[in-house]
Amino acid sequence: MAKILNMPKLSPTMEEGVLVAWHKNEGDSVDIDDLLAEVETDKATMEFRSFDKGTLLKILVQAGESVKLGQAVAALGNAGENVTELIAQAAAPAPARTTSPTLPVPSPAPGAAAPAPVVVAPPPQVPFQPVSRGSLLTRTEREAADAESADTEAGAADATGATGQVLASPYVRKVARERGIDLTGAHGTGVHGRIVPADLDSLATRPPSSDSAGHAGAAVAQGAHAPAPTPASLAAPEVRPLSPMRKTIARRLANSKASVPHFYLTIDVDAEALVALRELINGQLAEVGKNTNQKKASDEAKPLKVSLNDLLVKAVAAALVRVPECNAQFDDNAILVHRRVDISVAVAIPDGLVTPVVRNADQKSVVAIASEIRDLASRARAKKLSPKEMSDGTFSISNLGMFGIDEFSAVINPPEGGILAVGRVRHEPVVKDSAVVPGKKIAMTLSCDHRVIDGAAGAAFLAELRSLIEHPMRILTG
């Protein structure tokens, strides 16, 4: 008996994914847990494995296509089975999202429901007059009144962001279409957030919401999206479709910068001792590596090296243990001070960046941290990280030193309370024992969520960090 394979939910926040590659061809036999395809979700490239046995009869989505959650991607069954009808059924329009109990309701990702800007409307001239159910209206009028009551319920659901439906009349939608205004995710000033004609002016100038960015991205993928109008005299920009990851970055960072009150503390640390320690460690690791790797294949023979960043991860972990106020996050009703030190490390990859997490960094050796980060980073570049490996950090480090940046400030990675932005090692004259001598310095800036971390706590953390970096043996000893 043939069946349709639908796009599964491969990450907790996944709503669509790009089918990167098929690992089976039409006609291939498929066993349970066989790798069918790879799917790029908002978090990572995930494996799509078969739950069933059979023959892959038909591939419905080609590699590179963007696929909505639950959309049919292939037909599986016995060899030779006719699946034309089955596919036709699967292609029939799915029931509307709000009425389908089988579709999972997307759990709003933190900040996913970014509120649209509040539009200040003039005082309404028309009182909204609900009609009492018992009155002797004609059926036509009464049904209209009932429909309004139904609106109320739909509106209540909408307020929670569960339905995601935009309340707007055909007229409003038409004008929005004509003026190129994206209504997705928009809220109006009408009853239950209904978008009324007067709202269109303010909506025309709002930045696209996170949701609408997603939709626009989908449209781009289908080549249907017209880029923002450019004056005819100017060359039109190159349109680069948003990858799922890019959408996630855009949503999360925009939300962070808009809703988390950032403030910044910068220190300039003497890095002489840290650099020296790193060289010492790496020298010794190379010695050890030479001895142990002699018999191994050359590509694995690369001796492990510890980077300054690895040392800083360990230093930050140690400083967070000493100043737990900075290892905390804001919750609506409380500040959550973490009992674990899980450091998110920002890793640049070709299409953006990801933040794999080094768990319990305070309890790991620098070498262990180094090898873990190396593994995470290489898998990040291959988009093979699982969503789990990229979530639930407690503090972030972003290091742009290798790109030659002197200093910078970073955007907090919610729900974490802080992020440390690390610049390059600068070789410059320093004053030591009343003499100007060649020295090494690193500037680092702590971005704090002011709801959680006050200036004094941030300063205490940085003082600890400075002390650790300037006496780096303490990093190794925890």
Added chain:
Amino acid sequence: MPRVIRFREALREAMIEEMERDDRVFLMGEEVGYYQGAYKVTEGMLEKFGPRRVIDTPIAEGGFAGIGIGAAMVGLRPIIEFMTWNFSAVAFDQILNGAAKIRQISGGQLNCPIVFRGPNASAKQVGSQHSQAMEHFYATVPGLKVVAPAFPADAKGLMKSAIRDNNPVLFMESETLYSIKGDVPEGDIIVPLGKAQIIRPGTDCTIVTYSRMAHVAMEAAMTLEKEGISVEILDLRSLRPLDEDAIVQSVRKTHRCVVVHEGWPYGGVGAEVADRAQRLAFDWLDAPILRVTTFDVPMPYNAKLEELCTPQPERVIGAVRRVVSRGRAARST
């Protein structure tokens, strides 16, 4: 030169002028002659034209409707008065299977240039059997034209068009409109069939209506104006053919539509208007189309209940407020 005359006088003037213009035109019905008309519409016409052209009939609608249709088939142009359109039910087969079909079943060899006219819909306490809005039944029938003017000038102009039309035209009057006054031009004025008219321009909501309800809508519009709601009123005048261009044009302008008419809410002219508005102006609609109609019950005799059941300005105001409020900001509370 316009002068102010009553609705019934405007009708009479149109009939007299047409009878003077065309000898084939004649009037027939109950009490149209010696009694001078049950509602005095035909007052003086017997004296003017004599019993050859103003014919009193027995109480036999099926009979005199059929005689009229037969006369029209052979070249005369009868005006048949029903004492009320409610009584036309007795002649329904003549109209439905006779007047409306003659041209088709004769392969175009015979026309049926006849006017049926009389008061329609509710009056004051005439009971369930005499208060019905019969236009909804007839307007569904291909082969018939149905008009329902609201003002004396339109009554005159449409009556002339109806008499000159080569098809059966059903002319819906109103007992409570016969005495209203209005400017009516003297002489030959023609209001074409199938043309609606904006009787009050506005921007926030279109009320589509006709006949007596045009006046109810006007009253509602005046109250709504004080609330800052600008209502446009479209008087259909003709129910079939329906001036869909006028409906669409107005709805495209105001984005909201309320249909007001007498008669029950099930089907009917209002449903037809709603169909046109949503089908031809969907992208311009900002609110559902509401209908304000007579309640879905046989008309009560009790005066208070009758008032409750028929569309009053308050209900029209409520419907307009409802559609307009959807397009405006919510109350801040």
